[in-house]
Amino acid sequence: MKRIDAIAIAAEEAEQLEALLVCNIGYPSRELFAVHDRLGNFYMLGSMGMASSIGLGLALARPERRVIVLDGDGSVLMNLGTLATIANYGPENYLLVILDNCSYGSTGCQPTCTAMRTDLASAASGVGVEDVREVSGPQELREALNGHGVVLAKVEPGNADVPIIPLSPDEIIARFMERCAPRGPRS
Amino acid sequence: MNKIDPSLAVYRGLRRAGIDFAASVPCVNLKELLCLVGSDPGIIHIPVTREEEGVGICAGAWMADRRPALLMQNSGLGNSINALASLDLLYRIPLLMIVSQRGSRGETISGQIPMGRLTEPLLRTMDITVLTPQPAEAEATLSRAWALASGRRTPVAVLLDIDFWRGD
Numbered sequence: 001m002k003r004i005d006a007i008a009i010a011a012e013e014a015e016q017l018e019a020l021l022v023c024n025i026g027y028p029s030r031e032l033f034a035v036h037d038r039l040g041n042f043y044m045l046g047s048m049g050m051a052s053s054i055g056l057g058l059a060l061a062r063p064e065r066r067v068i069v070l071d072g073d074g075s076v077l078m079n080l081g082t083l084a085t086i087a088n089y090g091p092e093n094y095l096l097v098i099l100d101n102c103s104y105g106s107t108g109c110q111p112t113c114t115a116m117r118t119d120l121a122s123a124a125s126g127v128g129v130e131d132v133r134e135v136s137g138p139q140e141l142r143e144a145l146n147g148h149g150v151v152l153a154k155v156e157p158g159n160a161d162v163p164i165i166p167l168s169p170d171e172i173i174a175r176f177m178e179r180c181a182p183r184g185p186r187s
Numbered sequence: 188m189n190k191i192d193p194s195l196a197v198y199r200g201l202r203r204a205g206i207d208f209a210a211s212v213p214c215v216n217l218k219e220l221l222c223l224v225g226s227d228p229g230i231i232h233i234p235v236t237r238e239e240e241g242v243g244i245c246a247g248a249w250m251a252d253r254r255p256a257l258l259m260q261n262s263g264l265g266n267s268i269n270a271l272a273s274l275d276l277l278y279r280i281p282l283l284m285i286v287s288q289r290g291s292r293g294e295t296i297s298g299q300i301p302m303g304r305l306t307e308p309l310l311r312t313m314d315i316t317v318l319t320p321q322p323a324e325a326e327a328t329l330s331r332a333w334a335l336a337s338g339r340r341t342p343v344a345v346l347l348d349i350d351f352w353r354g355d
Contacts, residue, residue: 022247042250046273050243053235054274057247057255060231061208065251079243081236089233173250173278180251 001138003099003155004031004162009138010070010097011036013145019066020180022055024048024075026106027159028099032070034162040179043165043172049079052096056086059094062180066093068145073100073114080123086150087128096150097141101157109157121152190354191322194219197285197347198227200329201256206230206283208253210241214260214287216352221258238263242270246280254333256283261290261306261346262299271342272313281336283329284315284344291348307346316343322354 007023011032014021022042023029029043044051055069076082076098086096102115114120124132131149135141144151165172197220201209208231209224211217225232231253235241238259245255259267264286275282289296290303310317316335320328329345336343 044274046277047243047270050239050246050270050274053240053243054247054250056233057208057210057244057249057253058251059247060233060244061248061251061253079237079240082240085233085235085240085244169278173280177250182252 001155003101004160006099006141006153006155007032008035009141014068017066019068020058021068022051023070024051024072028070030162031160033165039175042176045169049075052082059091063091063093069096071098074104074112077112083124084127092148095148098152099155100152101155103157105159124150193322193352193354196322196325198223200326203326203330204333205254206256208248208255209258210235210244211258212238212263216287217258238267239270242267245282246274249280256285258285260287262302264306275342279340281340282342283333283336284342286344286346288346288348293349310344318345
């Protein structure tokens, strides 16, 4: 499964579920913007490692809204403690999807530790996440997006040829927060 | 003259500021405050593993209409600078930082000295407003600190040193 295809599936499901979608820095956000821009997408432009935490804050603050985070293996490795916090405080409306391509895709595809001995699904289970699923194909991913906890989706390394997001940080957050609002329009 | 309980003063300040969401990494000087915050049903309290994670969680909570505070020791400022800069300052996300300032007068642990010296200069370099109230002013200062953070959409840091927690 190509990462951009996994991202397209996640965005489609998020739309169906009226979920807020937080997307990791770099090419993943660019790919999401290219395949399925929606007002309920939060595109990270900095703070590598923070996608899972931003999504957790959203989900805790707004328990009636589903929150899906699209993160990467490199970013989760940079904020590994997030898995322990999710295990202990992650609510039912929160799902972390780790798109694991075993590489730092936005910086030249250097291998991460998941290219070698590290298994982030075991890591998530090891720190106490109860609901951990591993998926490799589109249909499995689609089904897993209804759940909570952590989903590890293996994807191929490499980036799609997509442009830089033409939105300012102010624009990204303003339209996203409109969709976060308690009685905001459908996302 | 009766001494003011510094932890209670900070807690009252959080309440007066309308803080309803807190992430924390402990410090011995935050011990009582963390108990007060943790037992308040009006505040969602998430103990985190690292200060940077707290910055991220608080950012998400603010986007969903909460008023977040991060309770931390100043040694954790170094752990959170990238998130403060390229998340909070970039997207203009407010945050009330309640920082136990170690490495100040009365410090007994040498390892606290380097970040003790660097904390305020680092915050000022980042254009983050620093407030240093005495216990008697803490409640009002925290309320003002959130108003400032929210009005300007930026993090604001309240540094509370060793003397503060002694109630001096």
